Amino acid sequence: MHPPFRLRLFLVLLTLLLAASTSAADLRIVRVLAGWRSADSFHRFSEYFGAKQNDGGINMLRSQPADRNGYYWLIRLKNPHAPVSGARFELQVISPAAPEPKIFTFAAEIPSGSSLCQLGLTGSDWPGAKARPDAWHLRLLAADGTTLLARESYLWEMPAKK
Numbered sequence: 001m002h003p004p005f006r007l008r009l010f011l012v013l014l015t016l017l018l019a020a021s022t023s024a025a026d027l028r029i030v031r032v033l034a035g036w037r038s039a040d041s042f043h044r045f046s047e048y049f050g051a052k053q054n055d056g057g058i059n060m061l062r063s064q065p066a067d068r069n070g071y072y073w074l075i076r077l078k079n080p081h082a083p084v085s086g087a088r089f090e091l092q093v094i095s096p097a098a099p100e101p102k103i104f105t106f107a108a109e110i111p112s113g114s115s116l117c118q119l120g121l122t123g124s125d126w127p128g129a130k131a132r133p134d135a136w137h138l139r140l141l142a143a144d145g146t147t148l149l150a151r152e153s154y155l156w157e158m159p160a161k162k
Helices: 005-026 045-049
Strands: 028-037 059-062 070-079 084-095 098-110 113-122 135-141 147-152
Touching: 028 135, 028 147, 059 098, 070 084, 070 135, 084 113, 098 113, 098 135
Parallel strands: 059 113
Antiparallel strands: 028 070, 070 113, 084 098, 084 135, 135 147
């Protein structure tokens, strides 16, 4: 005897919901490395012969795309499920130039498997080669705005004073 239609529908919806939550849970940040990069560090051999910028398979996302000098966050992601389209990175940074966090957003398509992204605060968005962020907070948001991942620097959330 087959279960009633409503019960089957409920079980199918429950299975889809669990699959979706497992998918988001398995997406993870493997590592984040941050540091200053000069424009020259991005030049590849092919560019000296007139070829366009070669990103080497790394998704380059810059706050000011025309300028390569800047402070970058290199992010390695692992996504064992389907690609995530319509996502965006939200990077909040407290820089030596201002005590209040400044928010930058970068549109991103997250492929299946392992991938690299570089988020760069470039041009006038970063105070210079010797400047280091005081603290930062990074989130990967789904198209609907829900947080898929988050990572922050040690100093982002200071312990509460007693």
